Amino acid sequence: MIRKEYLMTPGPTPIPPEVSLVQAEPIIHHRTPAYTELFVRMVEGLKKVLLTENDVLTFAASGTGAMEGAVANCFSPGDRVLVAAGGKFGQRFAEIAREYRLEVEYYEYAWDEAADVEVISRLLREKPDIKGVFVTHSETSTGIVNDIRSIGEAVRDTPAILVVDSISGAGALELRTDEWNIDVLVTGSQKALMTPPGLAAAAVSPKAWEYVEKAGSPAFYFSFSKARKKYRSDTPETPFTPAVSLVMAMSKAVDILLQEGLEAAWERHRMLALCTRAAVQAMGLELFPKVLERAYAVTAIKAPEGISGGEIVRHMNRVHGVIIAGGQEQLKGKIFRIGHVGYYNFFDMAVALTALELTLNALGFPLEPGSGVGAAERVYLELTAG
Amino acid sequence: MIRKEYLMTPGPTPIPPEVSLVQAEPIIHHRTPAYTELFVRMVEGLKKVLLTENDVLTFAASGTGAMEGAVANCFSPGDRVLVAAGGKFGQRFAEIAREYRLEVEYYEYAWDEAADVEVISRLLREKPDIKGVFVTHSETSTGIVNDIRSIGEAVRDTPAILVVDSISGAGALELRTDEWNIDVLVTGSQKALMTPPGLAAAAVSPKAWEYVEKAGSPAFYFSFSKARKKYRSDTPETPFTPAVSLVMAMSKAVDILLQEGLEAAWERHRMLALCTRAAVQAMGLELFPKVLERAYAVTAIKAPEGISGGEIVRHMNRVHGVIIAGGQEQLKGKIFRIGHVGYYNFFDMAVALTALELTLNALGFPLEPGSGVGAAERVYLELTAG
Numbered sequence: 001m002i003r004k005e006y007l008m009t010p011g012p013t014p015i016p017p018e019v020s021l022v023q024a025e026p027i028i029h030h031r032t033p034a035y036t037e038l039f040v041r042m043v044e045g046l047k048k049v050l051l052t053e054n055d056v057l058t059f060a061a062s063g064t065g066a067m068e069g070a071v072a073n074c075f076s077p078g079d080r081v082l083v084a085a086g087g088k089f090g091q092r093f094a095e096i097a098r099e100y101r102l103e104v105e106y107y108e109y110a111w112d113e114a115a116d117v118e119v120i121s122r123l124l125r126e127k128p129d130i131k132g133v134f135v136t137h138s139e140t141s142t143g144i145v146n147d148i149r150s151i152g153e154a155v156r157d158t159p160a161i162l163v164v165d166s167i168s169g170a171g172a173l174e175l176r177t178d179e180w181n182i183d184v185l186v187t188g189s190q191k192a193l194m195t196p197p198g199l200a201a202a203a204v205s206p207k208a209w210e211y212v213e214k215a216g217s218p219a220f221y222f223s224f225s226k227a228r229k230k231y232r233s234d235t236p237e238t239p240f241t242p243a244v245s246l247v248m249a250m251s252k253a254v255d256i257l258l259q260e261g262l263e264a265a266w267e268r269h270r271m272l273a274l275c276t277r278a279a280v281q282a283m284g285l286e287l288f289p290k291v292l293e294r295a296y297a298v299t300a301i302k303a304p305e306g307i308s309g310g311e312i313v314r315h316m317n318r319v320h321g322v323i324i325a326g327g328q329e330q331l332k333g334k335i336f337r338i339g340h341v342g343y344y345n346f347f348d349m350a351v352a353l354t355a356l357e358l359t360l361n362a363l364g365f366p367l368e369p370g371s372g373v374g375a376a377e378r379v380y381l382e383l384t385a386g
Numbered sequence: 387m388i389r390k391e392y393l394m395t396p397g398p399t400p401i402p403p404e405v406s407l408v409q410a411e412p413i414i415h416h417r418t419p420a421y422t423e424l425f426v427r428m429v430e431g432l433k434k435v436l437l438t439e440n441d442v443l444t445f446a447a448s449g450t451g452a453m454e455g456a457v458a459n460c461f462s463p464g465d466r467v468l469v470a471a472g473g474k475f476g477q478r479f480a481e482i483a484r485e486y487r488l489e490v491e492y493y494e495y496a497w498d499e500a501a502d503v504e505v506i507s508r509l510l511r512e513k514p515d516i517k518g519v520f521v522t523h524s525e526t527s528t529g530i531v532n533d534i535r536s537i538g539e540a541v542r543d544t545p546a547i548l549v550v551d552s553i554s555g556a557g558a559l560e561l562r563t564d565e566w567n568i569d570v571l572v573t574g575s576q577k578a579l580m581t582p583p584g585l586a587a588a589a590v591s592p593k594a595w596e597y598v599e600k601a602g603s604p605a606f607y608f609s610f611s612k613a614r615k616k617y618r619s620d621t622p623e624t625p626f627t628p629a630v631s632l633v634m635a636m637s638k639a640v641d642i643l644l645q646e647g648l649e650a651a652w653e654r655h656r657m658l659a660l661c662t663r664a665a666v667q668a669m670g671l672e673l674f675p676k677v678l679e680r681a682y683a684v685t686a687i688k689a690p691e692g693i694s695g696g697e698i699v700r701h702m703n704r705v706h707g708v709i710i711a712g713g714q715e716q717l718k719g720k721i722f723r724i725g726h727v728g729y730y731n732f733f734d735m736a737v738a739l740t741a742l743e744l745t746l747n748a749l750g751f752p753l754e755p756g757s758g759v760g761a762a763e764r765v766y767l768e769l770t771a772g
Contacts, residue, residue, distance in 0.1 A: 005412065012413045012630055023409035023631060026391065027398045027582055029709050060448045060584045062627040065607045072604070100604045190627060196413055198446045198584050198629030218458070218486045218603065221451045240450040241576060243584030243629065244398055245409060323415050 008352045009325040010140045010168055010298040010339030012190040012197050019194060019253045023245045030242050031235070038251045040236050045254035046201055049193070049262060050170060050185055052177035054203045057227035060243035063167040063188030066200035068096050069222030070163045070184045074132060074208055076216035077101035081132040082123055082160070084115040084146075087139035088328045089165055097134070100217050105130060111142050111331065114291040117150040130160050131211070138169035141328045143289050143300035143337065145173060152181035161208050167191060168297045171257055172269040172341045183208040191297075192265070194257065194343045195250040198243050204228075269296045271383045272340040272349055275376040279353045282375035283360060283367050288335045297341040300327075302334065304365050309336040312359055319362070320355040346380050394738045395711040396526045396554055396684040396725030398576040398583050405580060405639045409631045416628050417621070424637045426622050431640035435579070435648060436556060436571055438563035438589045443613035445586045446629035449553040449574030452586035454482050455608030456549045456570045460518060460594055462602035463487035467518040468509055468546070470501040470537075474527035474714045475551055479520040486603050491516060497528050497717065500677040503536040516546050517597070524555035527714045529675050529686035529723065531559060538567035547594050553577060554683045557643055558655040558727040569594040577683075578651070580643065580729045581636040584629050590614075655682045657769045658726040658735055661762035665739045668761035669746060669753050674721045683727040686713075688720065690751050695722040698745055705748070706741040732766050 007014050028035050046056050059065050071093075075081065080103040083094040090108075097104050105123060109115050115135060124130055133155050138145045148164055155162040161183035169175055170185070171192030177185045183205040190197035204212070204224055212224050220226075226239040257265055273296035277287060280301050288300035303309040309326045313336050316322045327335040338352055353373050360367055393400050414421050432442050445451050457479075461467065466489040469480040476494075483490050491509060495501050501521060510516055519541050524531045534550055541548040547569035555561055556571070557578030563571045569591040576583035590598070590610055598610050606612075612625040643651055659682035663673060666687050674686035689695040695712045699722055702708045713721040724738055739758045746753055 005414075007413060007415060009415055012415060012627065015413055020410045020412070023582075024406045026406070027393060027401055027576075028391075029393060029395055029398060030583075032703070032709065060446070061451065061607065062446045062629070064626040065447065065451075068607045096606045099606045188627070190413075190630075196409075196629065196631035197416075197627045198632055220482045220485045221447065221454045221608075241398065241448040241574070241583045243448070243582065243632070244576075245582035245631070245635075246584055246629070249631075317418070323418065 003321050006322045006348070006351050008339055008348070009323055010191070010337060010341055013194070013339060013342035015196060015249070016194055016253065016256055016343050019249045019256070022248045022252045025248060027244050030237060030244055035244070036235055036237065039242070039247055042247060042251035042254055043231065045251070045258055048258055049254060050175065050177045050187070050203050051179065052185065052203045054177065054205045055228050055231070056201055056203045057224055057231065058238060059200045059222055059227070060198065060240070060246070061200045062197050063165070063186060063200050064092065065222060066186040066188070066202045067093060067165055069202055069219065069224065070186055071096045071100050071102070072217045072219035072222060073224040074161060074184065074211040074215050075100065075102055078103060079131045080105060080127060080129050081134060082107060082120065082130050083134045084109065084120060085136070086111050086113060086115060086142065086144060087136065088141035089139055089167070090136045093134040093165065112144070112288055112290045114144050115146050115151065117147060117154055120151055121154045124154065124158050124160065130158070132161050132163055134163045137164050137166035137175065138173055138297040140168045140298055141331065143295050143298045144291055145169065145294035145297065147294070148175070148182065149180045156181040161211055168341050171265060172297050173294060174266050177203050189246060189250050191341045193250060194253040196246060199246045199250055269341065271380065272344055272346065273299060274383065275346065275379045276338055276340060276349055276353065278379045279372035279376040280356070283357065283372040299338045299340065300335050301338070303336060307363050307365060308333040311363060312336045315359045315363060316355055320358065322352055322355040324352065349376060389707050392708045392734070392737050394725055394734070395709055396577070396723060396727055399580070399725060399728035401582060401635070402580055402639065402642055402729050405635045405642070408634045408638045411634060413630050416623060416630055421630070422621055422623065425628070425633055428633060428637035428640055429617065431637070431644055432587055434644055435640060436561065436563045436573070436589050437565065438571065440563065440589045440591045441614050441617070442587055442589045443610055443617065444624065445608055445613070446584065446626070446632070447586045448583050449551070449572060449586050450478065451608055452572040452574070452588045453479060453551055455588055455605065455610060456572055457482045457486050457488070458603045458605035458608060459610040460547060460570065460597040460601050461486065461488055464489060465517045466491060466513060466515050467520060468493060468506065468516050469520045470495065470506060471522070472497050472499060472501060472528065472530060473522065473525035475525055475553070476522045479551065483520070498530070498674055498676045500530050501532045501537065503533060503540050506537055507540045510540065510544050510546065518547050518549055520549045523550050523552035523561065524559055524683040526554045526684055527717065529681050529684045530677055531555065531680035531683065533680065534561070534568065535566045542567040547597055554727050557651060558683050559680060560652050563589050575632060575636050577727045579636060580639040582632060584632045585636055655727065657766065658682070658730055658732065659685060660769065661732065661765045662724055662726060662735055662739065664765045665758035665762040666742070669743065669758040684723050684725045686721050686723045689722060693749050693751060694719040697749060698722045701745045701749060702741055706744065708738055708741040710738065735762060
């Protein structure tokens, strides 16, 4: 067969053709009205995607840059912060906080569970000097999605600010930055925002700005104050040269997302997850997360007895051109992950699931061809009926 | 006339069509052999462009990010550093160093002069606890290019490391990272590297690595150690999601630059600068820099009596579609700048110079049409003869 590649990892993800092409257009200078218009359109669009009226700041960087920005801009060495981590990206917040010499209260929950709001509330009561709570919205390494709404309620009436990494959530999963009391919401371009990697954003609440005023850690490239000042100037721009071609792309991609409608996009992701889930279960596989509520960005699946996740990933890629992801850190070899966050529809899942059926049969895990895809179709019909 | 746009600013600069188009190709996952090959090719190519065997680290960020990386990775609060600044980008090093609470010895030279090596040597003798010397290679805001070779000799035998911003120099101007004893060389994608903005690089010497070991400032996204470790692993990559489409582009652009030949590219930039210079002088204008040696990246020109630089920039853009730059900070209104760093040949200059002749005539600075372009042609013929 002619090899075609199907990028089905939880980021980077495929780009709509019209977004890809816009990058090939001539570079425009970032201090011209044409750029300003494009840039403001993108930022104002992002506010709609994040459901926020807070300042949305953008950086030429991948999402981790904005995560570091949250730590560097809001805190001082010695500040106590609570990091809730149940996967690789939760851990990253703790690593960054320790790099900045914050006092990290590390709440590690099981990787197949969601963070327990009660534990967070208790820790906030026990240690009232906690100044920040860091949580991952969609933990890409496990597929788990946390209940940010409840965590936001728990943090709201404390002095602490809530910092949320929604790099693989924003645009795909229900996320209400302002309503849920998220003080710093961090996201990146390369997942549901359907843009190549290299742009990051942070939405910063008034409560967080009070922290920014007092913070004593160094921040320059990721300085929130500098970014806000430049955006609020007569000719809104970024303090440093922006990634012009990526801004051109993301401006287009945000348009596409808003045209679909935010709630329609959330529903699409839920549908893709429920179809994928039904399919792999019909194939006789087991899902990794114990908490499936809200887990609509990536489906993490346990590798069946005797077959490693890596083998499945390699076979899918080499033989079928379908690129999915394995497990990371402690989950290496134990799980594999199918991403459906971003520019995907049902037929992308049909490709991935068909390839998975062929792969499992080839690797000695026999199953009835079509059993998984059939189950996905049934869920699709049910969810799209009427 | 049909409007065509000619981007003639000193960054971002135009992109070769084949580099533009590569960005529109499907996103490849950054943990696949295809990406690794592309990425290694780019980094090893960059080493050839920078004439270095030091570790070359890349970041999804604009050049300022790597400048901050140099400060954050190599120093600790309280360290004394010498910053030589004669323009906006020299100042930026001082701002970053102060943000990291370094003790800044600020040597400000006149904006129309180059840094005086004797002053740097004297300061290093007087304050032997200076741990770092920060210099701008090509100061984009003034057109001045510093004598990095001599500064490197002055710093070499001291305990200090030499940090050089060559964002608008690398690939355009003679630059010999290792031979000139540059310990941290910082550059960006969007000038002579003929790629859109959003990628930065740092070449780090063994002497600088000793500083990195001891440094006490926080560094995470721009961590040199993390970047080196990942690049040296079995599957070279970056610690955080790379800007895939920009890496695809820069890999191609570096190929194009190396195919032209590094010394040929330097000679091309020198030729474009000498042509531009001769042209504007023939038009009766005065060059801004007093030191013209090595100043081949951008030509800074004094606005003639009674006409502001901004007026010239605006007229060139609005009427002729030729986008040049004005003066920054203290030079606002006083100068205008024509960039010729990157993907330019003689005919690009012919366009810019013709438009400038038309503009000056329109703004009440009469001159003989063709006088500037003619002078440029004569220099071109002379330099390309034989």
